[in-house]
Amino acid sequence: MYSFKNDYSEGAHPRILEALIESNTEQVEGYGEDKYTKEAIRLLKEKIGREDIDIHLLPGGTQTNLTAISAFLRPHEAAISANTGHILVHETGAIEATGHKAISVKVDNGKLNPDDIKPVLEEHADEHMVKPKLVYISNSTEIGTIYKKEEIEELSKFCRENDLLLFLDGARLGSALCSEDNNIKLSDLGNLVDAFYIGGTKNGALLGEALIICNDYLKTDFRYHIKQKGALLAKGKVLGVQFLELFKDNLYFDLANHANDMAKLLRNGITEAGYSFLINSCSNQIFPIFPKEIAEKLGEKYAFYIWEKIDKDNSAIRLVTSWATREEKVMEFVEDLKRYSRESIK
Amino acid sequence: MYSFKNDYSEGAHPRILEALIESNTEQVEGYGEDKYTKEAIRLLKEKIGREDIDIHLLPGGTQTNLTAISAFLRPHEAAISANTGHILVHETGAIEATGHKAISVKVDNGKLNPDDIKPVLEEHADEHMVKPKLVYISNSTEIGTIYKKEEIEELSKFCRENDLLLFLDGARLGSALCSEDNNIKLSDLGNLVDAFYIGGTKNGALLGEALIICNDYLKTDFRYHIKQKGALLAKGKVLGVQFLELFKDNLYFDLANHANDMAKLLRNGITEAGYSFLINSCSNQIFPIFPKEIAEKLGEKYAFYIWEKIDKDNSAIRLVTSWATREEKVMEFVEDLKRYSRESIK
Amino acid sequence: MYSFKNDYSEGAHPRILEALIESNTEQVEGYGEDKYTKEAIRLLKEKIGREDIDIHLLPGGTQTNLTAISAFLRPHEAAISANTGHILVHETGAIEATGHKAISVKVDNGKLNPDDIKPVLEEHADEHMVKPKLVYISNSTEIGTIYKKEEIEELSKFCRENDLLLFLDGARLGSALCSEDNNIKLSDLGNLVDAFYIGGTKNGALLGEALIICNDYLKTDFRYHIKQKGALLAKGKVLGVQFLELFKDNLYFDLANHANDMAKLLRNGITEAGYSFLINSCSNQIFPIFPKEIAEKLGEKYAFYIWEKIDKDNSAIRLVTSWATREEKVMEFVEDLKRYSRESIK
């Protein structure tokens, strides 16, 4: 059984583990004040092209979302998210547990634009309703789509004009930035959003997300929030070493490119085999629609999620690739698909 | 500069890293449902000697405290802790951030007994005050002392009689159970407390605490709480592999024994050199009292915290040993201390 | 300017004020332990026909919703509400501020039925999502519709089968129970829901809601929650006296009947004048659709909310009647409407 279920069922890239071993015997400061974390932060600032940003390393994505959003908002303020947003769908009410409403906006492609947000602002007119204050977007989105630079620019402009914060969940930022459809550079983000994070967990690390705070106003006392939410690892070095390794050369992007390449191979193969997709995604998640019996047959050999029933005969499944996805397994999947298709026609 | 500042400034034990490498290339289920985590949990149940307990692996101590305590309490219920308790002193109000008051009880030795708790129950008489519901203890305590079995038994009895939950913070449980003064077995705890955890971070792991829930009533839906508080690692295997390695033979206890042995060497050497201690501790933290100039001299070569000013000429410092503390450095410290002492007398 | 804007822009019924004056000079216990509150509770139990219920008097509706829902739910549990529900729309995120998600279900008529709730239960399948636990309904709803007895029975059955709590917001319960379409008795509610409240503020009182807890499991320590949320009035008698007066004979229902009668007069008059309604409501809120110029003309003499733009020429407005609505003003409104309509045709 080979798994395309998700991008966190794999281990870490070997270089990550080697880096942990190499740095293992040294005594360092705790709580992220070690030299590895400091160097990783310095390096990330360089890559992002700004010195005046604050960077913190946190263990996971939900943890980063809840720590940042609860730190950024006052009690009566709310986050706005596409209906597919991770904070709305898959965090067990983590944002609400910190006291804040997350407002859902129904969209088709996992992405928000100003026209989606305007009606929310109009509806929330007075003190009988929460005050929308933060726009939460994911790139790539939870359904594999990505934002174009122009789209983020528009959002950014709209947010600034409307006194909204723009926060980008980058759990899969690597795959987004390495997508062939992408025209955003890491260094663009520092100027376009108030805060964002670069996901390590889903792109080669054991665990870890790098949160970048660009807006001065949001920086104050941020370490207090990390500690209060339980996200300040005693052995913070564990995160520092990994991000240093990921960014000291192009490893982070190499890994994301591999994941995207594998997704593309799958996409092309599936298209050749005559199938279409639920969503036109261009990152490491794809959503082909298969007849039920084909999906079942594939399911005997490959692990994946059934994403959505299309009709009584067809379902969309989700295939996720990662830094560790093996090309021969992808080829095998495509071959199997073609063979099952031929057999089923007979 | 050699550090006795804490037990988390070291890396992981080499066997932990090896185990991570060995298990690295395999695809596994995410979110702690992998085979390593399952096997670690099976093993821990065996060691604790009970099948009817629930075990969850979480990334860190503050995280475990806040997740467990907020899951166990209803909104109006409060935790009781010794004034030195980690939840009171060093968690940035994490418990309060989940909505609960933590009631401080002033004690001398970091430990609670029924007589300390009774007045709290008497004072909190009606609905104008919070309802004390959970007794939080640490073993070893934040000041290096440990509980005797009889003490926990008494507490346990008292809690059951008074409808209180007993929760044990075991961030340094290894050192406590391996102390030469200890008479508690891991298997005792399952019968004496409602929940406790076994700290990995401070005893050889990269990160990780194993939370054991013994009280049936507290088990329901606990994974929801872990997820909501951001403590459910996507690559949960990272924790499973480590706990499996720590407990598949005696590694966990071997490491704690080493830390304790090193503390004992220090303690004996310091005593021989003619100094006394602020607290009569018997685990991996010791608190010798040194004249100011001796402490300063030592501070040039060794890192440690000044714990408390005793008077204008003397201070207690905190020395912490760990699985990684090197015996030759301990010997060197003692020799230096003796030499500085001789020099200072002249 | 005569107002049909809402049912809380009026004062209290004169008998309420007289009762406050009569009881004013006496010394009584504070915090709702006075004899008036006790007698009001005794009386309400009698009217509801159950002794084994707990009753608490709270100052307002949002206060009651947030106190009850946060007391009833564990941290990971969520409320389900129709999209028009007060907790979703007009409480500034009060439920979320206590840590809980409120799940919105889109319906047409302000009411929930089992078929609306089933998909929510199906979607929320595991610990990555909140656990739906409480079904929040309002009767009458925020858009003036009411539940039939059979509907609540079905909901009640469904909730019990699915381990869900059923909570009824009765801010306008008087109007619902006195609606000519109603077949629910106050005494039915005690057997059908886990908790509900009887609104005083919108039906003749200065302020005050009576919360009835029917489910034993939800009763424990409830006064702690009231106090913690700031809802325990020092001079609790103020609420007790009012509810005693409202229920010692039929005043509460007389007032609600008056409000409904006035709404009916309006409804009939508007229908006669040839207009239709956005919602087929049968309580003290009605939503006629008027051409823009008619609405504007009426707006010069009568206060009301524009509820929804229907198209570029027509809008639905909301008219609310209350215990204090004067029949001559209703007649005047209808006459004016008819006159404006005639004039506009010319």
Add this chain to the structure above:
Amino acid sequence: MYSFKNDYSEGAHPRILEALIESNTEQVEGYGEDKYTKEAIRLLKEKIGREDIDIHLLPGGTQTNLTAISAFLRPHEAAISANTGHILVHETGAIEATGHKAISVKVDNGKLNPDDIKPVLEEHADEHMVKPKLVYISNSTEIGTIYKKEEIEELSKFCRENDLLLFLDGARLGSALCSEDNNIKLSDLGNLVDAFYIGGTKNGALLGEALIICNDYLKTDFRYHIKQKGALLAKGKVLGVQFLELFKDNLYFDLANHANDMAKLLRNGITEAGYSFLINSCSNQIFPIFPKEIAEKLGEKYAFYIWEKIDKDNSAIRLVTSWATREEKVMEFVEDLKRYSRESIK
């Protein structure tokens, strides 16, 4: 049985009820936007002598404390209070329920001064601990003492120098300002504290506290917080009418003066009878120490709280007077005390 138990077991002053009756039949805006509330606020601004302050009327003291403190603090910030502070002792963890730690400072007289606060600031040195941000004081205090102007000035200066907010709980502000030891004017407070409130509930109103926000930074969106915490009464007029009546002439101060006069009569009589006091209070709460048998005898005829056991033979009791305390009952109490004392000597 005549009660000296507290100052909220009485009704409202008759003029308050009359004012409610007079304003009863009029239709007004809801949610505190009515003309009475506006006029009360205008009047209060005049009395306080500042136009640039925001005033909000809330139903009760705990409600005001929790709404204000949670609005003023960010998640990691804490309040500092004397150990006797109402937020620490008698609000069922209301502050903690909004996520904030309340730090207790042990003092003798219910009052804080800069020297009490300095060690708290020193201890809370980094992000592992909460950040003390708001100093909570009560005037009069929970034990009947009052602040002198110089004391508040010093606190105010200290707070500004240390970036702390100064918040004054004025549930019994009337009694404090009318104490013969007082040298603070209502108009001083607007310049000395960041926010404070004027208690109505304990000084002649049915319910209601007027919160004054002096610090611009704290004003933004405050009505959202009131609504979210359930403190925005639909019939807000109920509060407006009462504060208008209390302040349109000197009623508020007349009532407080009466309460203080009655306390003074009691104090003098008790002193004459040869007894001393636990606390040297000068407002409407006094704490005489009586032999057990005297206290018991008095307890047969008068209601009061036993405050503290002094030794096995003596107890301090608390006597509270109010606007409604009758002089003849006070005289009777003193006479009874003298007689019981004579009898007990024999």
